[in-house]
Amino acid sequence: PMRYPAFPMRYPAFPMRYPAFRLSMARGIQRRTLSSDASELIVRRPTGELEGIVELSMNRPKARNALSKNLVSLMEDAIEEIKFDKTARVVVLRSENAGMFCAGADLKERSQMTEDEVGPFVAKLRGLVASFTNLPMPVIAAIDGAALGGGLEMALACDMRVAGDSAKIGLVETKLAIIPGAGGTQNLPRIIGPAKAKEMIFSAKIIEGTEAYDIGIVNKVVPQNETGDAAALAAVEMAKDIIPNGPVAVKMAKLAINKGLEVPLDSGLQFEQTCYAQIIPTKDRLEGLASFREKRKPVYKGE
Numbered sequence: 002p003m004r005y006p007a008f009p010m011r012y013p014a015f016p017m018r019y020p021a022f023r024l025s026m027a028r029g030i031q032r033r034t035l036s037s038d039a040s041e042l043i044v045r046r047p048t049g050e051l052e053g054i055v056e057l058s059m060n061r062p063k064a065r066n067a068l069s070k071n072l073v074s075l076m077e078d079a080i081e082e083i084k085f086d087k088t089a090r091v092v093v094l095r096s097e098n099a100g101m102f103c104a105g106a107d108l109k110e111r112s113q114m115t116e117d118e119v120g121p122f123v124a125k126l127r128g129l130v131a132s133f134t135n136l137p138m139p140v141i142a143a144i145d146g147a148a149l150g151g152g153l154e155m156a157l158a159c160d161m162r163v164a165g166d167s168a169k170i171g172l173v174e175t176k177l178a179i180i181p182g183a184g185g186t187q188n189l190p191r192i193i194g195p196a197k198a199k200e201m202i203f204s205a206k207i208i209e210g211t212e213a214y215d216i217g218i219v220n221k222v223v224p225q226n227e228t229g230d231a232a233a234l235a236a237v238e239m240a241k242d243i244i245p246n247g248p249v250a251v252k253m254a255k256l257a258i259n260k261g262l263e264v265p266l267d268s269g270l271q272f273e274q275t276c277y278a279q280i281i282p283t284k285d286r287l288e289g290l291a292s293f294r295e296k297r298k299p300v301y302k303g304e
């Protein structure tokens with residue numbers, strides 16, 4: 002018989018630890034605002050029916066949420082905490098500011114780097130982008146406004162994307178005589194096909210949210226609202242559809258899909274079988290069967 006190595010996906014719950022944070026309550030949402038520099042990333046954990054969602058909200062309005070060294074480090078720390086948090090079921094990556102998602106790398110900061118500093122920073126940025134793909138739970142990017150260069154690369158690394166119809170989306174690096182360096186040349190063709198990806202990258206073309214939906218970059222496009230957060234609201238609604246489902250099953254499904262895409266179909270099917278084997282001994286699977294038999298809503302605990 003075929004044997005598959007066991008790789009139980011266990012995520013011990015770690016509290017979100019940040020130095021000197023202060024909590025304020027607004028509309029039932031916990032907002033963690035740190036020092037002036039740390040406030041460039043706001044981590045929210047909604048309560049009530051939205052419990053299980055973690056919002057990562059970029060907050061550099063004067064720099065259009067450009068990816069600075071500080072913002073990258075803050076996001077790395079937050080992702081590392083979320084990775085091991087058993088209560089986190091869906092992550093929503095969004096902007097705190099209307100009219101923008103992320104303008105890409107901080108070019109003012111980049112212009113002050115030496116040649117020896119550029120390579121390591123781009124590698125760090127590439128690692129950050131990959132970390133969204135590698136999070137065990139689903140990640141949804143909410144694109145309100147511009148998602149350009151590294152900002153779009155970050156969104157492409159997420160599992161799903163929602164955009165406002167007026168969003169500006171593009172990989173514009175060739176205008177600066179460079180190429181996308183944080184996964185864009187690999188993730189975009191896997192999402193929309195090589196021909197369309199080449200067209201966008203070679204031309205540095207910027208498209209709006211509606212066209213991005215038409216060619217398959219985003220899962221959903223929504224009319225932008227007066228407050229400029231239509232995509233963020235739609236992303237939360239998408240997350241609400243995921244939260245009630247078995248968290249271990251969702252994580253295993255993400256893992257099976259992501260890894261299966263990297264190998265031939267036969268190997269992918271074997272990997273799917275391995276992932277399924279991890280679900281069989283879980284308490285959640287038994288709860289699903291019991292709730293079906295008893296005609297009630299299941300209560301999953303991620304165990």
